[in-house]
Amino acid sequence: MERRSFLKSFGAVAACAVALPHVASAAEEKKSGGPNEMNFETAVAAITGGKALTPSAKVKMEAPEIAENGAVVPVKVTVDSPMSGKDYVKAIHVLASKNGNVRCANIYLTPANGEAFFGTRIKLGGTQDVVAIAEMSDGTFLIAKQNVKVTIGGCG
Amino acid sequence: MRTLSITAALVCFAFLATANAEEKLSMSDADKKMYAELLESNPAEMDVAEGEQLFGELIGTPNYAKMLGVKEKDLPKYIAGFPRYVEPAKKVVTLAQSIQMAAAANEKPVPKLESKEMVKMSAYVKSLANGQKTSIDVKANKHMAEMMKLGQQVFEERRGGRGLSCNNCHSADIVGQRLRMQPLPDLGAKETAAAGTWPAYRMTQSQMVTLDKRMQQCMKNALLAEIPLGSKEIVALEVYVTNKTKGNPISVPSVKR
Amino acid sequence: MKTLIKIKPKTYAAGDIVKIDFMAMHPMETGMRKDKDTGALIPANYIDEVKFMFNDTLITKMVIWESLSVNPLMSISFKVPGAGTLKVIAKDNKGQSVESTTPITPKG
Numbered sequence: 001m002e003r004r005s006f007l008k009s010f011g012a013v014a015a016c017a018v019a020l021p022h023v024a025s026a027a028e029e030k031k032s033g034g035p036n037e038m039n040f041e042t043a044v045a046a047i048t049g050g051k052a053l054t055p056s057a058k059v060k061m062e063a064p065e066i067a068e069n070g071a072v073v074p075v076k077v078t079v080d081s082p083m084s085g086k087d088y089v090k091a092i093h094v095l096a097s098k099n100g101n102v103r104c105a106n107i108y109l110t111p112a113n114g115e116a117f118f119g120t121r122i123k124l125g126g127t128q129d130v131v132a133i134a135e136m137s138d139g140t141f142l143i144a145k146q147n148v149k150v151t152i153g154g155c156g
Numbered sequence: 157m158r159t160l161s162i163t164a165a166l167v168c169f170a171f172l173a174t175a176n177a178e179e180k181l182s183m184s185d186a187d188k189k190m191y192a193e194l195l196e197s198n199p200a201e202m203d204v205a206e207g208e209q210l211f212g213e214l215i216g217t218p219n220y221a222k223m224l225g226v227k228e229k230d231l232p233k234y235i236a237g238f239p240r241y242v243e244p245a246k247k248v249v250t251l252a253q254s255i256q257m258a259a260a261a262n263e264k265p266v267p268k269l270e271s272k273e274m275v276k277m278s279a280y281v282k283s284l285a286n287g288q289k290t291s292i293d294v295k296a297n298k299h300m301a302e303m304m305k306l307g308q309q310v311f312e313e314r315r316g317g318r319g320l321s322c323n324n325c326h327s328a329d330i331v332g333q334r335l336r337m338q339p340l341p342d343l344g345a346k347e348t349a350a351a352g353t354w355p356a357y358r359m360t361q362s363q364m365v366t367l368d369k370r371m372q373q374c375m376k377n378a379l380l381a382e383i384p385l386g387s388k389e390i391v392a393l394e395v396y397v398t399n400k401t402k403g404n405p406i407s408v409p410s411v412k413r
Numbered sequence: 414m415k416t417l418i419k420i421k422p423k424t425y426a427a428g429d430i431v432k433i434d435f436m437a438m439h440p441m442e443t444g445m446r447k448d449k450d451t452g453a454l455i456p457a458n459y460i461d462e463v464k465f466m467f468n469d470t471l472i473t474k475m476v477i478w479e480s481l482s483v484n485p486l487m488s489i490s491f492k493v494p495g496a497g498t499l500k501v502i503a504k505d506n507k508g509q510s511v512e513s514t515t516p517i518t519p520k521g
Contacts, residue, residue, distance in 0.1 A: 034445040035457050036478060064187035068338075068413045072199070072359040072482045074190045083492075096480055100445065104480040107489070112472040114430040114492025121194070121482040123443070152336060199484035202415045202438040362483035 033100025040095065040131075043102045047093050047133055048141050059144035061132040070124045070150040075104075077132040079116035079142070083109070089116035091135040097145075098128035124150050182339070191411070200279065200357035200364040200409040207280030210273050215258040217284070223261050224254065235281060236288035236406055239395050241299045248303045250391055252278045252366060269385040275364050279355040282408045289405055290352045292398045300395070303388075307396025310389050316380040322393075325378075338413065344400040351398040353410035364409055368394055414439060414511040418501060427495050427519040433465065434488045435501050437511070443479040462504045463487055467517065468497040493519050 038046075044053065058080040067073045079089045088111050094104040107118045116134070124130070131145040183191070211217075221228040225243065238251040245257055252269055255277050259266045267274045294304035311322040325335065331342040343350040354367035365373070368390050372382040383390040415438040425431050437460060444457030459479040465472050473489050481487075491499075497517045504510040 034443050034479070036444075062190065064183065064190050066183045066187055068183065068191065069360045071362055072194070072411075074194060076190075076488075099480055101443075101478055101480060103478045105478065105487075106476040108474040108476075109489075110472055112467065112470070112492060112494075113490050115490035117432070117488070117490040119432075119434075119486065119488035121199075121486055122480050123441075123482055196421075197417075197419060197434045197436055197486050197488070199436070199482070199486070202417055202436065202484065205417070206415065206438075359482075 036101040036103070038101050038103060040097045040102045043095055044133070047106075047135070051139070051141055053133065053141050053143040056134075056142035056144065059132050059134050059142045061130065061144040061146045063130045063146040063148050065147070066149045066151060067124065068151065070126065072121045073124050073130070073148060073150075074119075074121050075130055076119045077117065077134075077144075079132075079134045081116045081136075083111050083114055083116060085111055086137070088137045089134050090137055092116065092118045093133040093135070094118070094120070094122070095131040095133070096122060096124055096128055097131055099123075099125050124148060126150050182334075194411045198357060198409060198411055199362075200355075200411075203276045203364050204279045204283055204409060207276030207278070211255070211277045211280050214255070214264055214267075214277065215262045219262065220254075220258050220281075223258055232285045232288050233291070235285040236291045237293060238282075239292065239303070239391055239398065241297055248299050248391060248395065250368065250386075250394055251282055252368075253386060253391070255281060270369070275355060275366055275369075278366055279364055279409050282355065282406070285406045286408060287405065289403050290349075290398060290401050292395065292402055294395060294399050303392045303395045304399060306389065307392035307394070307399075310383070310393045311396050316378065318379055320378045320380065322374075343397060346404050348401070349404040349407065350401045351394070352401050352404055352406040353408060353412075355408055356410040356412045358412050360413055367397070371397070414503065414505070414509060416501070416503065416511055416513040418499065418513055418515040420499075420515065420517070425493055425519055426521055427493050429519070430490050430492045432488055433491050433499065434486060435463065435465070435503075435513075436484060436486050437503050438484055439505065441479055441481055441483050441485055457506060459506055460485060460503055461506045464502045465489065465491075466500040466502070467491070467494075469500070493517060495519060 060078040062076040063073060075094060077092050077094060079092065081087065081089045083089065089109050091109065092107040095102045096104055104122050105118070105120060109116055127149045129145040129147050131143065134142040136142065217231060218228055221231050223244065224234065226234045235251065239248055241248050242254060252274055255274065256266050294300045314321040325340055326343055330340055332339055341348045341350065351367055354370060355364050358365045368385050371390065371393060372385070375382050417436045419434040421432040421434065439460050440458055441460065442455050442458040444454065446455045447453065448455055457479055460477050463475040463477060472491065475487060496519060498514050499517050500512060500514045502510065502512050
């Protein structure tokens with residue numbers, strides 16, 4: 001009776017405490033993508049029409065490396081651009097590479113913005129890259145990304 | 157038997173703490189800064205604005221102050237002292253319960269403690285005390301002293317299938333150790349200002365939650381039977397937990413995991 | 414739909430670039446969540462378009478998806494040309510639409 005109780009209580013506490021920090025993987029979280037389901041390749045093709053994506057340090061994609069939870073993940077995109085009539089960022093596209101619907105937002109800017117910036121909070125279904133694609137006035141597409149580990153903290 | 161399970165718990169926590177020291181499992185300062193910025197445009201801000209509207213319709217601050225026997229200009233300091241003994245109720249009540257009293261006094265339907273309206277109004281009324289320091293006085297009278305004693309008993313009582321008490325995760329010697337990704341907070345530290353930051357927006361719930369509801373959610377996760385909102389035991393628990401942060405600033409609503 | 418517009422910083426001059434924080438109270442349902450009592454799928458219900466206008470000229474248009482968090486925040490930059498009115502029009506996939514305005518008041 002005593003030994004069984006000891007093991008039971010040890011097991012019970014262990015289930016909560018000893019389990020190594022759980023990093024939710026995208027594979028675990030995959031369910032139906034919902035009514036707007038679209039994968040990364042399709043979404044990118046819709047944005048670029050097949051044109052090349054150029055990784056660029058001009059695009060700053062800020063998201064936490066470790067996210068405390070997947071429901072509210074802060075995200076900020078800044079693109080280095082004069083935002084003048086001749087040279088500006090036409091659009092910033094934010095994508096979550098492994099969400100059922102990867103599309104988060106398409107932001108169509110104008111020189112009136114003064115600065116190419118977009119900030120928001122997104123839902124992530126699991127650990128994945130958050131990607132920013134900047135559509136430039138000269139027709140090129142720049143890309144940057146940040147990997148975000150979505151974690152489960154505390155006791156649930 | 158009891159001793160063995162305490163040891164087991166401490167062994168588990170110690171293991172967890174050392175395992176974490178080797179891998180990068182905590183948020184960097186840059187990450188923490190991004191989350192701190194969430195407070196600038198808090199998802200719960202609009203709920204507080206609705207709370208103000210609802211509270212105005214229910215009773216409004218002038219009559220609320222009158223019911224409590226307080227000058228309206230002294231409301232912020234008074235609110236910073238909840239839970240407290242309130243003469244019209246002849247017992248120690250939480251801020252939310254005082255709002256229920258206000259509804260009854262004004263012959264309006266009394267909102268349930270669990271209701272969304274009550275959470276919004278609690279957040280609004282508590283926000284009137286923003287900037288004040290938590291000033292609960294557990295020595296004010298015999299009622300407060302009794303509730304403080306009961307609260308400590310509830311906090312330390314081991315219950316449920318795992319024989320856990322609040323103390324297993326929130327005692328002074330456990331503080332800082334990690335439960336999965338979360339360092340367990342010091343409920344009395346100035347930086348934590350624990351009870352002074354509730355009601356808060358809980359990201360995992362995508363909604364604003366009051367302190368007593370949060371404690372119920374904690375109990376549920378620890379496989380403890382939830383103590384009903386408004387019961388003497390949970391009010392006592394709130395007295396005990398709030399007293400831990402006495403002297404620390406009030407700032408609601410905050411954003412929590 | 415309750416909304417909130419914040420200009421940061423609160424005080425600014427013409428020519429300054431400020432941040433506009435726009436928040437709307439919205440459940441942003443993805444259409445993938447199940448009602449915990451009935452087990453039925455909660456239909457998708459999310460803000461899908463936001464337009465920012467300054468003195469009736471469109472300065473930014475957004476196409477938004479259900480991936481944004483509950484009570485979403487949409488923040489952009491704005492170069493203040495002078496005094497005027499900022500109007501934000503937010504619409505959701507159910508056709509519910511709300512217009513919010515705030516004055517732009519550069520000092521000096």
